[in-house]
Each structure stands twice: as structure tokens, then as C-alpha cells.
Amino acid sequence: AQKITQTQPGMFVQEKEAVTLDCTYDTSDQSYGLFWYKQPSSGEMIFLIYQGSYDEQNATEGRYSLNFQKARKSANLVISASQLGDSAMYFCAMRLRSFGNEKLTFGTGTRLTIIP
Amino acid sequence: SQTIHQWPATLVQPVGSPLSLECTVEGTSNPNLYWYRQAAGRGLQLLFYSVGIGQISSEVPQNLSASRPQDRQFILSSKKLLLSDSGFYLCAWSVDNRGGKNIQYFGAGTRLSVL
Numbered sequence: 001a002q003k004i005t006q007t008q009p010g011m012f013v014q015e016k017e018a019v020t021l022d023c024t025y026d027t028s029d030q031s032y033g034l035f036w037y038k039q040p041s042s043g044e045m046i047f048l049i050y051q052g053s054y055d056e057q058n059a060t061e062g063r064y065s066l067n068f069q070k071a072r073k074s075a076n077l078v079i080s081a082s083q084l085g086d087s088a089m090y091f092c093a094m095r096l097r098s099f100g101n102e103k104l105t106f107g108t109g110t111r112l113t114i115i116p
Numbered sequence: 117s118q119t120i121h122q123w124p125a126t127l128v129q130p131v132g133s134p135l136s137l138e139c140t141v142e143g144t145s146n147p148n149l150y151w152y153r154q155a156a157g158r159g160l161q162l163l164f165y166s167v168g169i170g171q172i173s174s175e176v177p178q179n180l181s182a183s184r185p186q187d188r189q190f191i192l193s194s195k196k197l198l199l200s201d202s203g204f205y206l207c208a209w210s211v212d213n214r215g216g217k218n219i220q221y222f223g224a225g226t227r228l229s230v231l
Contacts, residue, residue, distance in 0.1 A: 004159075033217060043204060045160070045222035052217070091159060095218065103175065104220060106159035 002027040004092050004107035012113045013082050021077040021110050023092030032096050034075040035104065036066065039089040051075055087114045118143035122207045122223030129230055135194040137226050139207030142188065147209040149190040150220060151182055154204040166190060202230045
């Protein structure tokens with residue numbers, strides 16, 4: 001069974017600094033996808049970035065990048081030049097890319113607070 | 117562009133009452149549809165998903181059921197609510213693609229309080 005671990009329940013970061021949110025995963029499958037979502041206080045889950053297990057390059061989307069270390073089974077989210085609007089819960093998730101498998105397994109999340 | 121609508125935004129229901137939460141998607145055909153529940157301060161737990169009309173897969177045995185009467189409509193129901201059904205319910209959609217990303221996009225959620 002797959003599992004996602006986020007060990008940082010909360011983080012406080014100064015505005016404009018970079019921040020790294022940790023995520024480790026456990027699966028014996030070779031084909032899988034890793035996702036990061038942002039959940040502001042309104043509750044909606046906002047998709048940020050995706051990394052496939054066979055992707056050779058780390059994914060980037062604007063200020064978001066994913067530090068993918070396959071051998072260590074880690075998929076950390078890096079936010080550059082943090083902004084006040086980045087304050088939210090952040091969830092790491094994994095989906096096995098087997099046919100018919102639609103299940104996303106989520107971690108418990110990290111609450112990020114940006115300090116002005 | 118695709119949009120997902122979920123209502124109501126908040127709901128307060130007495131124990132033993134029925135429940136119906138509705139989710140609709142616009143701008144896409146034959147989406148995969150999902151219902152998740154999030155307990156306070158926790159991650160998301162998949163409850164049901166559907167790959168087509170009338171096709172429902174249940175992930176967790178519980179007091180809830182789901183139906184998909186139309187291609188882009190997904191309904192979460194209960195005949196008799198329990199206190200433990202309180203939580204934040206999120207609907208999501210995705211489409212299969214050869215790239216394999218199948219990114220799930222979420223609605224705004226329904227906050228359910230069972231008293």
C-alpha cells in the first residue's frame with residue numbers, strides 16, 4: 001500500500017524567502033505520479049505541480065518547483081520568493097499509474113504561514 | 117474552460133436526517149468524478165469515485181452512498197446522518213490522458229455539521 005508522509009505540521013517563513021516543504025512517499029510500484037495541492041482557508045484544493053516517476057527533470061511551475069529524489073523517495077515542494085498569499089495548508093499526494101487506478105493518497109499536510 | 121460547482125457551501129443537519137450533496141462539472145465530457153472527506157486538521161480521504169454514468173466505486177464502507185445520474189453530475193447521499201459524518205466534503209474531477217497525469221481538480225467544498 002502506498003503512503004505519503006509530511007513531517008512538518010507547521011512552518012513560519014519570512015516574506016520573500018524561499019521555503020521547502022518536505023514530502024516522502026512509500027510505494028513498491030515503479031510507475032506513479034506525485035502532486036502538490038494548496039488549500040487556503042476557504043477550503044478549496046488548488047493544484048500546484050505534478051511530477052511523474054519517469055520524468056527526468058524536476059517539475060517547475062512559476063514560483064513552484066518540485067525537488068524529486070527518486071532513490072530517497074522524496075518529493076519536496078520549493079516555493080521561491082514567498083508571498084503573503086502563500087499562507088495556506090499544503091498537501092502532497094501520490095497516484096499509482098496503473099490502469100483503472102484513480103486513487104490519490106494524501107499526506108496530512110503542512111500549514112505554512114508567511115510573516116510580513 | 118472547465119469548471120466544477122459544488123453546493124451547498126455549508127450545511128447544518130440533525131442526526132438521523134437525510135443528506136444530499138450535489139456536484140456538477142462543465143466544459144468537459146466523460147470526466148472521472150470523486151468525493152473526498154476531510155476531517156478537521158487532516159488530509160483527504162477518498163470516499164467514492166466514478167468513471168462513467170451509473171459506475172460507482174466505494175473506497176470506505178460507511179453511512180454514505182454516491183450516484184451519478186448524468187455524465188457530469190455526482191451526488192453524495194445518506195439516509196440517516198451520524199455525528200461522525202461531520203466534516204468537509206470535496207468533489208473533484210479529472211480526465212484520462214495518455215500522459216498519465218490525470219490531475220484532479222476540486223470544487224469549493226461543503227462544510228457539513230451534524231448536530
